[in-house]
Amino acid sequence: MIDQMPDEFQADLRSRLAPEESVMAGATLDLDADLNFCKGMLVLTNKRLLEVSDHDFKQWSLEPDMVLHVHDHAGVATIELCDSNKRVHAWHQTLSHARETGYLLQVFKKVTSGQAKDLSDLEPFEKPAGLASDPPVRAWALFRLWRFARPYRLELFAGFALTLLATAATLVPPYMTMPLMDEVLIPFQNGGDLDFHKAAIYLSGLLGAALLAWVLGWSHTYLLARISERIGADLRNTAYAHLQHLSMEYFGGKRTGDLISRVGNETDRICLFLSLHLLEFGTNLLMITMIAIILFTIDPLLALATLVPLPIIAWMIQSVRDKLRFGFEKVDRVWSEINSVLADTIPGIRVVKAFAQEKREIKRFQEANLRNLAVNDRVNKVWALFSPSVTLATEVGLLIVWIFGIWLLSERQISVGVLTAFLAYIGRFYVRLDSMSRFVSIAHKAAAGAKRIFDILDRTSSVPEPLCPIVPQRLQGRIEMRNVGFRYGHRQVLRGLNLDIAPGEMVGLVGHSGSGKTTLLNLLCRFFDVSEGSIKVDGIDLRDMELQAYRRNIGIVLQEPFLFYGTIAENIAYGRPDATREQIVAAARAAHAHDFILKLPHGYDSLVGERGQALSGGERQRISIARALLIDPRILILDEATSSVDTTTEKEIQKALDNLVKGRTTIAVAHRLSTLRKADRLVVLDRGQVVEQGSHDELMARQGAYYRLHQAQLLGEQQGSTSRQSEEWDTVEQDEEAS
Numbered sequence: 213m214i215d216q217m218p219d220e221f222q223a224d225l226r227s228r229l230a231p232e233e234s235v236m237a238g239a240t241l242d243l244d245a246d247l248n249f250c251k252g253m254l255v256l257t258n259k260r261l262l263e264v265s266d267h268d269f270k271q272w273s274l275e276p277d278m279v280l281h282v283h284d285h286a287g288v289a290t291i292e293l294c295d296s297n298k299r300v301h302a303w304h305q306t307l308s309h310a311r312e313t314g315y316l317l318q319v320f321k322k323v324t325s326g327q328a329k330d331l332s333d334l335e336p337f338e339k340p341a342g343l344a345s346d347p348p349v350r351a352w353a354l355f356r357l358w359r360f361a362r363p364y365r366l367e368l369f370a371g372f373a374l375t376l377l378a379t380a381a382t383l384v385p386p387y388m389t390m391p392l393m394d395e396v397l398i399p400f401q402n403g404g405d406l407d408f409h410k411a412a413i414y415l416s417g418l419l420g421a422a423l424l425a426w427v428l429g430w431s432h433t434y435l436l437a438r439i440s441e442r443i444g445a446d447l448r449n450t451a452y453a454h455l456q457h458l459s460m461e462y463f464g465g466k467r468t469g470d471l472i473s474r475v476g477n478e479t480d481r482i483c484l485f486l487s488l489h490l491l492e493f494g495t496n497l498l499m500i501t502m503i504a505i506i507l508f509t510i511d512p513l514l515a516l517a518t519l520v521p522l523p524i525i526a527w528m529i530q531s532v533r534d535k536l537r538f539g540f541e542k543v544d545r546v547w548s549e550i551n552s553v554l555a556d557t558i559p560g561i562r563v564v565k566a567f568a569q570e571k572r573e574i575k576r577f578q579e580a581n582l583r584n585l586a587v588n589d590r591v592n593k594v595w596a597l598f599s600p601s602v603t604l605a606t607e608v609g610l611l612i613v614w615i616f617g618i619w620l621l622s623e624r625q626i627s628v629g630v631l632t633a634f635l636a637y638i639g640r641f642y643v644r645l646d647s648m649s650r651f652v653s654i655a656h657k658a659a660a661g662a663k664r665i666f667d668i669l670d671r672t673s674s675v676p677e678p679l680c681p682i683v684p685q686r687l688q689g690r691i692e693m694r695n696v697g698f699r700y701g702h703r704q705v706l707r708g709l710n711l712d713i714a715p716g717e718m719v720g721l722v723g724h725s726g727s728g729k730t731t732l733l734n735l736l737c738r739f740f741d742v743s744e745g746s747i748k749v750d751g752i753d754l755r756d757m758e759l760q761a762y763r764r765n766i767g768i769v770l771q772e773p774f775l776f777y778g779t780i781a782e783n784i785a786y787g788r789p790d791a792t793r794e795q796i797v798a799a800a801r802a803a804h805a806h807d808f809i810l811k812l813p814h815g816y817d818s819l820v821g822e823r824g825q826a827l828s829g830g831e832r833q834r835i836s837i838a839r840a841l842l843i844d845p846r847i848l849i850l851d852e853a854t855s856s857v858d859t860t861t862e863k864e865i866q867k868a869l870d871n872l873v874k875g876r877t878t879i880a881v882a883h884r885l886s887t888l889r890k891a892d893r894l895v896v897l898d899r900g901q902v903v904e905q906g907s908h909d910e911l912m913a914r915q916g917a918y919y920r921l922h923q924a925q926l927l928g929e930q931q932g933s934t935s936r937q938s939e940e941w942d943t944v945e946q947d948e949e950a951s
Contacts, residue, residue, distance in 0.1 A: 225255060225264055233257050237319040239291070239312045241265070243304035247288065254291065254303055256320055261293065263303070272300060280320045282313055289313065289703075310703050354659050356666055357482065360446050364439045371439060374432030379498045381425035385418050397621060406622065415614065422608070426600045434596035436486075441588050444483030445581050448550075451475045451668050452577050455558070456570040459675040460739040463561055472554045474668060478661035485658035550580045560774040566737060566767075567787035567843065568760040675741050681758035687765045687846040688750050689715040689877030691736070697744030698731055698900075705731045706900040709745070715846075718878040720888035722921060723897035729881045732897070733849050736879065737766060749847070767845030767872075771852035773836035775824030780809055781816040783824075783835055787843035795842060803838035803868040805831070830865060837868045848873060850880035885922055894918065 225235070234257060241252035241263070252265035261280075263270040272278075277296040282289055289307050293300040305313065361368060392414040400406040452475055557564055557573045564573055620626045691713040698706040706728045713719050721729045734740050735747060738754050747754050754762065767787075775783045784799055785791040791799075796816065800806045808831055812818040824832045840848065850869065866887070873890075882888050885908075894911060896904035896918045903917050911918035 224269070225253075225262070228262070228269065229257065230259065233259050236323060237312075237316040239305065239316045240309045241303050241305050242309065243288065243306060245304070247304060252303075254316065256316055256323065258323060261320075263301075270301075274324055276324055276326075278324055280317055282310075282317065307700075307703060310700070354485075354662055357443065357447075357486075357662060360443045360450070361439075363446075364442060367435065367439050371432050371436040374428055374435065375494060376498075378425055378428035378432055379495050381421055381428055382499070384421035384425075388414060388417050388421065397618075400622075411618070415611065418611065418614070422604060426604045429600035430596055433600065434592060437592040437596060438589065440483050440486035441585060441592070443486060444479050445585050447482065447665060448475055448479045448581055449574075449578055451479070451665055452554075453574045454669055454671075456561075456564070456574055457673055458671060459673045460562065460565070460734065461674045462671060463558070471558055471668075474664045475554060476550060478664050481661045482658055482665070485661075489658070550577070550584060553577050553580055556776050560776065562739065562770070563768075563774045563786070565739065566763060566849075567839075568763040569786065570760065572789060675738055675759070677759060678756050681761075682752055682756050683758045683761045684750070684752065684765065685761075687762075689713075689765075689846040690750050691847070691877065691879075692748040692751075693745070694748075695745035696732075696735065696742050696747060698728075698735060698740065699743050704900065706735075706742075709897075709900065709902055711895060711902060713877060713879070715877055716875055717893065718873055718880065718891045720891035720894045721879060721881045721897060722885060722888065722894055722918065724921075727897040728900040729897055730851060731900075733851055733879065733881065736847075737768065737849065738762065764843070765846045766849060767840035767843055767847070767876075768849040769833070769836050769840050769851070769869075769872075773824070773832045775820050775827070775832055775835060777821065777823075778819065779814075779817045780812070780820055780835060783820060784816075784838045784842055786839055791842055796838075799838040799842040800835075802841050802871045803834045804864050805834035805838050805868070808834075833865050834868055837865070837872055841872055846876060848876045848878040850878065850882075852881055852883065883925075885925055896921070 229235070236256045236258055238253050238255045241254050242249060244250045244252075250265065252263065252268075255262040255264055260274060261272045272293060275295060278300070279294050280291065281294070282291045289305050289310060291303045291305070291313060293302070392411070396407050396410050396414065455471065455475070553573070553576055557577075564570060617626065691711070693709055693711040696706055696709040696711075697704070709728075709732070711719075721732065723729055731740075735742055736754075738759065741755060749757075749762070764787075776786065781793065781796050784796050788795075793816070797806065800809055800816075809816055809818070818826075820826050820832075820835075824835070827835070850873075870890070880888060880891060888894060889908065892907075893905060894908060895902055896911070896916075898917055904911055904914065906914075912922065
């Protein structure tokens, strides 16, 4: 366990452990007593509880009456060590380490109760990244690619047969030297005449074998490259489609760049491995197995003759360089299109799921992937022709060596054996051996890439589709929540929550940060499933409904609206790609967005830029409202829709929201209580439970939780107003003094 701790604490911790003391569990402490970020560890051994940091060390002996528990508020977890009389000590951490802390609490209970030897029934603890090294990558991960290669098994068999024939063709020249030696060179060395006619015949045979090897080499290289590109394309499509169907829980623990790298770069690396390195390895292995002679000696003059093909190869490189460069540039541009789709949809996965557009995004990705396939096919034609051509040039160089060697032989400067050994092995052995030595690292990189891809494909969604789904049509919007509970890991967010919402009613959710408002919205959209209880819409449990059919009845307006790269019209019509221009304009008018759209250079065809950066926050929000209006949802989710805009813009957005909420079941979250003045009912949440319900006047009269929230917010606004007035008076006085 100690090896799983951060490196900076391992040496200090080992030096402080007693001979029979062992580490049982640990949790990261990244906040100090003043809630400033720090580095530390809370470590549990079989005898003590230790606090280790870069500037301090503390310890507490374990007693049977000791209890370790944790509670959280507003994103901060507090771990408390208590005995039967008092709290002994407390530590703080961010909630990102809640899972390891939960495991620590389980082990602590076992140790203090004398059951430290039996930890088998504890919930497995998945070590966070950085606490322990990843398990070694096994080459067997490459064999899992067979499921993607199976549809192309006939083409693979043909490519393998061509590889054998091409390898055999490259081995023909050494065998043809035998009759050349026996019938031409050795008789001449024994005193006979040199038969130039037979020499020409055998040299022609060598040339024919080289040409045959070139044709076969081009054929199998291009065929296997085509197959590997298609395997890579299928792998990308499958991985991306699987990502689209995973739940929000998976994306919450992943970085967008990492997922893009897995789907993009890793599949490209696997494709390169299959099309080039694996083929090269098989050929090299076959060649080295069949080569049984080690090079003896090298003649200096004959070695110079081997440099003759170099100018030819240099000319060939020059002739194809531009074609390859432009081809790879096109490949990079197409790759950027694929990455753009990924960069759009993965950060905006909530919007994609909320508008049930998974299939549309999968299709858009497949189309970009198809363009990538076509460009790679054109590049592979040039590349597949270039490599065998280089081989042909080297074979022609060997012919030159033959001619020069025969002349040396006629001058009796070398023997036939030296010439044969040189020609047979100088161009083969070391090149093949060097290539094989690089294969090990290449195979491990490819296996690592395959493992990262299958880490995605092996993950199942925590929000599964029901086996026999109910397909809802037009919902009425009645919502019933019964004893709803939800937890993020070991953190309990909602507990025993009960709430009924009538069709067409507007309900405002209020409460402190961390009270569970956004979590409740996520459960209603079924981005997550409840841990306990149930949520029903029109009497049907959400877990029994088809996901996409249900989400087509939901409109969502987020605090930070997400717009995709494209035109304004395309963004408004995202939930209904088949909407007419008249319907798009009508939705924009209702969202009070029509006027500012017409002021843009191209109106509704204006590009908004990536994530809508060309528009202001209020303009993006009104586009988001128009997008929700266009699908005419029965249930509307407003998550802090006006919190990030100024007062003037808020009024415009509020007018648009008034049009949006008419006749729909609406659940709105807002920190500024004034924005919920038109809500039919306010629901106050605290620590994941409903503590109050009623209208604004009713809740103010009770002087409970809502009253305290309202007074605190009113006091804050008054203080802010006083501060602004004070700043204005200070400015006036400074101006007068300057005068």
